[in-house]
Amino acid sequence: MKASILSSTPATKQVEMLSYLVYEGEKLLHNPSQEMLKRSDFTGADGQILTVDNLDGYDVVVFAGLGKKKNVSELKMQNAVASVVRFATSKNLSTLAVVIPEELSPELKGSSCMVGARLGAYQFLKYKTDEKTKQFKKIEQISFVVSKGAEDFKKGLEFGIVLASGVALARDLVNDPASHTNTQTLVDTANLIASSSENISVTVMDEEQCKKLGMGSYLSVARGSIVPPKFIVLHYSPSVSAKSPKGGSPFGRKIALVGKSIMFDSGGLSLKPSESMEDMKIDMSGGATVLGVFKILSELSSNPDFAKATAGKEIFGILPSCENMPSGHATRPGDIVTAMNGKTIEVLNTDAEGRLTLADGLVYAEKHCKADVIIDLATLTGACMVALGNDLAGLFSNDDELSQSFEKEAKETGDEFWKMPLHLPYLKKMKSDIADLKNIGGGRYGGAITAAVFLSEFVEKAKWIHIDIAGPAFRTEAPKGVLGKGATGWGVLSIYQFLISNY
DSSP states (O other): OEEEEESSOOOTTTOSEEEEEEETTOOOSSOTTHHHHHHSSOOOOTTOEEEEEEETTEEEEEEEEEEOGGGOOHHHHHHHHHHHHHHHHHTTOOEEEEEOOSOSOHHHHHHHHHHHHHHHSOOOOTTOOOHHHHTOOOOOEEEEEOSSOHHHHHHHHHHHHHHHHHHHHHHHHHHSOTTTOOHHHHHHHHHHHHTTOTTEEEEEEOHHHHHHTTOHHHHHHHTTOSSOOEEEEEEEOOOTTOOOTTSSOSOOEEEEEEEOEEEEEOOTTSOOOHHHHTTGGGGGHHHHHHHHHHHHHHHHTTOHHHHHHTTTEEEEEEEEEEEEOOSTTSOOTTEEEEOTTSOEEEESOTTOOHHHHHHHHHHHHHHTSOOSEEEEEEOOOHHHHHHHTTTOEEEEESOHHHHHHHHHHHTTSSOOEEEOOOOGGGGGGGOOSSSSEESSOOSSSOHHHHHHHHHHTTOSSSEEEEEEOTTTTEEOSOOBTTBOSEEOOTTHHHHHHHHTSOO
């Protein structure tokens, strides 16, 4: 999709569709059709869409509401542009122009508009063979009509392309099935990301190397599959010329992102019902998010503004990748495994496998990466979906300052979540009679909390956030704003925003 900037609305023959982003109750700039809007039910409310054929000489004109001007945000602009682009795509159009109202800075408008346009146009058609689908048009040209600040708006567009590319990568990885995506795919993706930046390196450990490090918890999940496990570590180092905000070493803070990377989850010997397996390609969504973040880091690593924002921060991406499958080699319910920190775990349910892989990932982050801040992301529990539904992730943390900082920075990204209690007394439910811990808490209630409490046993001193993305990682509902059906890329934008914050 090519993007351009115009100072006035284009001639009717230049575009197939014209669109206006409209504030609630505000008159439109450049629009001769204000009277028509007064006669319609369109008010400009947030999310409202009005389409009109053959208006003002254009084949199609679309009005997209932004809500009240005082409440305008980057996310609202993203969603409005995404809805406009998705409508154009559904009508098989390839060119359109969007008239932008005056609000926010031109650069923020540009990045918001481009993120919205790219994610609104996102489709996963890799395996479609139908002739009609193959002929389906994609948006080739989108023009933005801006009244001022064209240069800054253009800068924002270029930045938006980078942000959207990280989200799109995460979506592609999750949407691809396990028949075509495996642990080596994640290795190849990590290496490709690193090849574009001198600041990023990749280390990949195989089964034998992981055994030497004592990763018995992680490897217990991989035992049943013929797909070899790959423990992948990405490392972003800031430029040595960058100074820590607090002075001294350029490596003032070490942040580790740990993503659950189960390429397919059958449940192991605690086999899932078949209908519960259908979407289990999504169980590597956490790892996909980490790779999406690192794609953004890679593309921005030579940008001076980005280098300044991340000065003093070393960033690690940790993907304990494997499959959870049943076989004669698989871990049995009742087996005891030993994690990297020496704690023993009685595996009573092999379908509670994500926490076993994350346990060693967390220990590795703190012990070998020396991380003082850890964020893990995982499609971890159905219990979190029961508590919060499909739209919200559950956020748990052992540090209020860290969680508040993350919440503040992630507020406008569209990655919605809710702070959940890390209720440590529930650890009693995880105590085993014959090992240090059980991997399930027992009983019907509080499963998302007991899973988080279990993970807390593998974080010693680091400040830590655990985000259960079981609900929002994958959508089955109708498209809405930047969110289409399928993988969402949840967390890519919110984590990036946190990484460039002052925390």
